[in-house]
Amino acid sequence: MAERPPAPDNRAEIIEAAARAFMVNGYAGSSIDMVAEELGCTKGRIYYQFKGKADLFFDVQKEAMRMNIALVEPIATGKGSPRKRLQEMTERQVQLIMEQLPFQRVLVQGVEMHLEGSTTPSQRKVLDFLIAQRDRLEQLFVQVVKEGVRDGEFRKVDPRIFGKVLMGSIVWLTMWYKPRPDDTPAKRRKLARELADYMLNGLTGKA
């Protein structure tokens, strides 16, 4: 008894399909029908679980953001020199993007999406939440940069501005990284290390 399949996370399955669909065609370019097809069902199922397309889109972003913060925050507030921590945060974030491309790509779409006009008050709340989380994630990086500058481990940069430069390099990865068939975890790890090095040390610094 009580054999109910462990709550197959019906919603989660839909969210994943949506992430894939939005990644390929963008928000406006994807129809609910496309998401349904990606899933092998009809929109009835989706509309039973979600109020509409925007809600689905937001849920993809919320999940992506949850992953990011869960990954980065412990490192940012953990032990080690600012330099060590920042390196680790960047490297892991980069790796996560490679591993969860659909979610991460949709998250970026959300940044430049302008749903402000066409949102209900309740959606507006979710949007505000996402913006706050976005800022929070960025601040985790900025904070560690600030510490490193204070300790003299980094040169005197403006942490807020440097944070923008760093986020840009990271986010842009979602646009150019294409998973390869011969793409092993080890290769990804190596690339992540290289990227983090370039992002933090530029052309003239030392790894």
Add this chain to the structure above:
Amino acid sequence: MAERPPAPDNRAEIIEAAARAFMVNGYAGSSIDMVAEELGCTKGRIYYQFKGKADLFFDVQKEAMRMNIALVEPIATGKGSPRKRLQEMTERQVQLIMEQLPFQRVLVQGVEMHLEGSTTPSQRKVLDFLIAQRDRLEQLFVQVVKEGVRDGEFRKVDPRIFGKVLMGSIVWLTMWYKPRPDDTPAKRRKLARELADYMLNGLTGKA
């Protein structure tokens, strides 16, 4: 005689309005009516000059890309050490983005837009052209990095990968830079210098 107002560049005016509209609402989120309203006319005028929305979108991108290459190419292929040239290219490109935000923002939208499916053969040609130009611009940066590494002026980075990191920082500027009322050319120049410094020298290098 021959007082015909100097070809008021009817199309150019429309393209500028379209750039502003697309910047605010994105491609799919903007209607031709919105562009017309931005211009203070009706869509009749737009459809007389352009075949449709996609063509308009492409023309905004073509113009943006033209500006970029016209700015960066002479510096890339000009005189000076790789380091000096790369600094100059980056700084000027960043400044251009601040000065031409609508065009530059739309250009980025185009990168992640997936119009492949819904394009006529003739539009497909334009899209291919844009992709080629995008690659060409990036290669201008990559080439100079390569020279600098070869000359030992830079440390041994993979120029192709470093190019991605650099482009990301530059492109991301379109997402966070907000022109201020008290924004003078001098202030923009200063910010551009700072950004270029961070992008090329990171946290541990030397300006």
Add this chain to the structure above:
DNA sequence: GTCTATACTAGGATAGAC
């Protein structure tokens, strides 16, 4: 050339069957 109709369609959303 630009405007004012209007045709046409894609796609978001809902109702009701199962």
Add this chain to the structure above:
DNA sequence: GTCTATCCTAGTATAGAC
């Protein structure tokens, strides 16, 4: 809970007046 059938709006595009 998922499917099928349908409604309905938004927005592209065109035709014809001016």
